[in-house]
Amino acid sequence: xxxxxxxxxxxxxxxxxxxxxxxxxxxxxxxxxxxxxxxxxxxxxxxxxxxxxxxxxxxxxxxxxxxxxxxxxxxxxxxxxxxxxxxxxxxxxxxxxxxxxxxxxxxxxxxxxxxxxxxxxxxxxxxxxxxxxxxxxxxxxxxxxxxxxxxxxxxxxxxxxxxxxxxxxxxxxxxxxxxxxxxxxxxxxxxxxxxxxxxxxxxxxxxxxxxxxxxxxxxxxxxxxxxxxxxxxxxxxxxxxxxxxxxxxxxxxxxxxxxxxxxxxxxxxxxxxxxxxxxxxxxxxxxxxxxxxxxxxxxxxxxxxxxxxxxxxxxxxxxxxxxxxxxxxxxxxxxxxxxxxxxxxxxxxxxxxxxxxxxxxxxxxxxxxxxxxxxxxxxxxxxxxxxxxxxxxxxxxxxxxxxxxxxxxxxxxxxxxxxxxxxxxxxxxxxxxxxxxxxxxxxxxxxxxxxxxxxxxxxxxxxxxxxxxxxxxxxxxxxxxxxxxxxxxxxxxxxxxxxxxxxxxxxxxxxxxxxxxxxxxxxxxxxxxxxxxxxxxxxxxxxxxxxxxxxxxxxxxxxxxxxxxxxxxxxxxxxxxxxxxxxxxxxxxxxxxxxxxxxxxxxxxxxxxxxxxxxxxxxxxxxxxxxxxxx
Numbered sequence: 001x002x003x004x005x006x007x008x009x010x011x012x013x014x015x016x017x018x019x020x021x022x023x024x025x026x027x028x029x030x031x032x033x034x035x036x037x038x039x040x041x042x043x044x045x046x047x048x049x050x051x052x053x054x055x056x057x058x059x060x061x062x063x064x065x066x067x068x069x070x071x072x073x074x075x076x077x078x079x080x081x082x083x084x085x086x087x088x089x090x091x092x093x094x095x096x097x098x099x100x101x102x103x104x105x106x107x108x109x110x111x112x113x114x115x116x117x118x119x120x121x122x123x124x125x126x127x128x129x130x131x132x133x134x135x136x137x138x139x140x141x142x143x144x145x146x147x148x149x150x151x152x153x154x155x156x157x158x159x160x161x162x163x164x165x166x167x168x169x170x171x172x173x174x175x176x177x178x179x180x181x182x183x184x185x186x187x188x189x190x191x192x193x194x195x196x197x198x199x200x201x202x203x204x205x206x207x208x209x210x211x212x213x214x215x216x217x218x219x220x221x222x223x224x225x226x227x228x229x230x231x232x233x234x235x236x237x238x239x240x241x242x243x244x245x246x247x248x249x250x251x252x253x254x255x256x257x258x259x260x261x262x263x264x265x266x267x268x269x270x271x272x273x274x275x276x277x278x279x280x281x282x283x284x285x286x287x288x289x290x291x292x293x294x295x296x297x298x299x300x301x302x303x304x305x306x307x308x309x310x311x312x313x314x315x316x317x318x319x320x321x322x323x324x325x326x327x328x329x330x331x332x333x334x335x336x337x338x339x340x341x342x343x344x345x346x347x348x349x350x351x352x353x354x355x356x357x358x359x360x361x362x363x364x365x366x367x368x369x370x371x372x373x374x375x376x377x378x379x380x381x382x383x384x385x386x387x388x389x390x391x392x393x394x395x396x397x398x399x400x401x402x403x404x405x406x407x408x409x410x411x412x413x414x415x416x417x418x419x420x421x422x423x424x425x426x427x428x429x430x431x432x433x434x435x436x437x438x439x440x441x442x443x444x445x446x447x448x449x450x451x452x453x454x455x456x457x458x459x460x461x462x463x464x465x466x467x468x469x470x471x472x473x474x475x476x477x478x479x480x481x482x483x484x485x486x487x488x489x490x491x492x493x494x495x496x497x498x499x500x501x502x503x504x505x506x507x508x509x510x511x512x513x514x515x516x517x518x519x520x521x522x523x524x525x526x527x528x529x530x531x532x533x534x535x536x537x538x539x540x541x542x543x544x545x546x547x548x549x550x551x552x553x554x555x556x557x558x559x560x561x562x563x564x565x566x567x568x569x570x571x572x573x574x575x576x577x578x579x580x581x582x583x584x585x586x587x588x589x590x591x592x593x594x595x596x597x598x599x600x601x602x603x604x605x606x607x608x609x610x611x612x613x614x615x616x617x618x619x620x621x622x623x624x625x626x627x628x629x630x631x
Contacts, residue, residue: 035078037099041106042224046082046099050074051126056106056178059226063180065126066197068204072124091119093214106224109185113217118209123193125220127202134175136194136201137230139168141447141465142512142537143501144491145230146194148173148201152490156194156467157206160187161421162408163447164466168505170237171203174229181233183240185219188409188422210420211411212351231579234504241450241505248454249508251573257440259397260457262312265569266290267561268460268513268542271550272478277304279547280311286554288561290569292458294400294516299393306395312442314398317386319379319431320407321359321371322347330363339374339382346378348412356410376410376427377417380434387439398442399435400460404428406447425451432456446515448502453509462502463539464515468492473517477544481523492518493529495603496586500579503537507576508594511568514542520560521545521553527560528619529603534564535621536591536601538571563621570626571597583608588616596625 034053036045043055050073051065075087075094082099095114102108110125130136135145138158146153159165171192172181182205184190189208194201207218221240225232241247254260269291271279276297283291289310296315297305305313321335322342328334339346347355357370374382387399409424419427432455436443445452447466448459464473468491470481491497502512514520519542520530534541541564543557550557571593578592587604600623602608602616609615616622 033078035080035082037080037082037101039101040104042101042108044082044099044101044108046078046084046097048074048078050084050086050097050124052099052110054180054222054224056224056226058106059178061178061226063128063224066129066202068126068193068195068197068202069123072122086124088114088118088122091117093117095122095124095214097124107221109219109221111217111219112207114214116214117212118207118214119212121191121206121208123204123206125205127195127197127204128173128180129197130173130200130202131175132200134173135230136203137172137174137179137181137233137499137501138192138194138203139166139170139501140467141167141461141502142463143230143499144465144497145499146201146497149199150201151199153194153201155196158192158194159408160184160190160192161425163406163449163461164408166192167448167462167502168237168241168450170233172230172233173203174225174233176229177227179225179229179233181223181225181236183221183223183237185221186216188420188425189215190218210422211413215420230499230501231504234501238505241453246450246453247506247509249573250457250510251508253436253457254573256437257442259312259442262290262310262397263292263442263457263511264572265540265565266292266310266312267540267565268292268294268458270294270477270516270519270542270544271546273547276301279550280305280308282550282554283557284308284310286558288558290565292398297394299395302394302396306397312398313396314400314442314444315396316400316402317383318402319383320374320403322374323361323369323371327363327369330365330367331361331369332364338371339379342374342378342382343372346375346417347372347414348375348410349414351411351413353413373407373410375412375414375417375419376424376431377412377419380427380431383431383434384438387435387441391439396441398444399439400444400446401432401435402446404431405445405449405452405456405459406461428452429455448510448512450506453506456510458511458513460513460542461515461518462510462512463533463537464518465492465498469515469518470522473515475517477517478546480521480549482525484523484525488523489526493526493533495589498533500537500576500591503539503576503591504579507538507571508574511572512537512539516542516544519544521549521557527556531560531563532601532603532619532621535567535623536589536599538567538574538576538591538593538597538599540565540568567597567599567623567626571595597627598624 034047045053054063076085086095130148160169169184169187292312356373358373360368360370409421412419444458447461574593574595582588590600601621
């Protein structure tokens with residue numbers, strides 16, 4: 001519960017000790033007293049049951065944790081300064097916990113260390129409780145806020161070590177002004193649990209083993225804000241990311257590869273017609289001038305594309321899926337990017353020695369045949385052979401690497417190429433670094449994760465919240481949906497839930513796009529709304545079509561491009577500095593960028609009059625300071 005009182009630090013100690021004794025009993029026979037420490041901004045108490053209470057001395061607001069499980073409890077007297085020995089009962093091991101306050105800032109870190117086996121995941125610290133009217137702040141893909149009293153949101157677990165979880169390792173809660181956040185400073189074997197306490201959503205971190213062992217010291221940082229809400233949370237994480245070396249801007253990437261500038265403000269086009277040149281010329285004649293052409297082409301077509309103005313020639317590639325060649329006679333076709341030579345020696349093996357299953361394809365007989373997952377440690381060598389050989393004849397300017405950041409960091413138990421999740425992440429980044437730096441290509445990857453920010457220029461799927469895409473969007477990409485699934489309307493395109501957390505942190509570092517099974521024209525009933533989100537976030541659209549679909553809807557494609565791409569171009573190199581809800585129902589929102597651009601969007605059904613500007617009609621937008629600010 002979040003509430004405001006006027007308490008001295010001494011009374012806080014009495015309050016938390018009393019609460020511990022009366023409401024949250026410590027293990028039988030161990031009635032330890034809580035211990036406390038403070039800095040000029042906050043006072044922190046580690047209670048006898050292992051929960052934490054924080055007093056924000058600037059406002060007298062108290063943040064209180066409640067027990068989520070009793071698996072980890074103090075086993076000996078708590079010690080100053082804020083240290084405890086905790087017994088993890090499922091594994092019968094001791095875990096050392098230590099809290100260290102920042103000398104002045106409203107922050108503290110908590111570390112957990114132990115040795116020996118960790119046979120199951122460990123959830124600690126416990127969740128800070130929430131109050132009605134507040135929101136969880138979750139960096140799921142682009143970002144989402146969950147009203148804590150929204151009964152339609154199910155409890156869930158989200159990994160921190162892959163794009164289909166949280167794409168930046170933090171979480172938090174806010175009432176719109178005051179807020180707390182937690183940064184998982186050791187995220188490679190971590191996840192978050194969204195649970196309910198007393199009917200309200202809350203979050204707790206969970207730590208997984210490193211190959212069955214507790215392994216390295218786990219570390220989490222908590223930060224408390226008196227104002228600023230989700231924007232303050234995102235900006236604190238941006239400062240953390242910069243210190244961690246993740247904040248490499250597009251302007252800096254452009255210095256290394258001038259073709260990066262062609263990406264800024266370019267629509268991502270997936271078209272399956274074999275001759276791209278007439279279609280590209282038709283698009284440019286209609287006014288769709290800046291184009292990322294994502295489908296592969298033959299060498300002569302690529303060279304011709306490169307001669308056209310403002311076109312980025314690209315192609316799909318993948319270094320994860322490897323099909324057993326013994327299955328080839330049973331398949332309808334084979335994928336040209338399967339690393340067949342990797343079977344079976346370079347596959348990832350699980351802890352039982354079995355190869356890990358990946359993408360499945362349906363054979364001639366209706367049987368599903370799974371690919372094996374190529375070990376991340378081995379993947380760069382395959383790319384280092386394939387890419388330079390191809391570039392000799394096919395001078396692509398760009399390459400899209402599928403699955404690398406979407407799939408989780410994995411453990412491999414092969415005796416020839418074993419990896420931990422941390423090593424898996426390292427080799428995934430080495431693969432992307434090879435594409436970006438060694439071959440100097442504009443690089444993209446699927447879904448996105450901030451570990452890859454220094455090595456990529458765009459993410460396909462960052463705008464598309466993974467759990468709320470249309471069913472089978474990864475396989476049935478070309479299907480145009482006339483009906484709108486409830487979850488897509490409510491969450492995927494729901495202005496009451498979505499947040500531009502990714503843009504507030506990395507807008508000037510990576511271009512965010514929709515998923516290739518969740519593009520702007522995927523659901524015509526929501527096309528206008530997708531365009532408005534692109535405009536608000538200053539991100540480019542994605543189109544998927546064949547020649548016939550383009551011919552029937554050319555004017556609508558041009559409209560979408562004109563609504564979004566000039567804004568994405570104008571702000572492409574600029575930090576998003578602010579995001580605001582201008583109405584209580586969140587139907588009118590506004591973003592601000594470092595170059596002075598301000599975008600206001602009315603998602604609602606009634607007009608809205610700006611304080612210093614015009615009246616926005618329903619489903620419309622207004623810009624101020626719009627100009628091409630490319631360096």
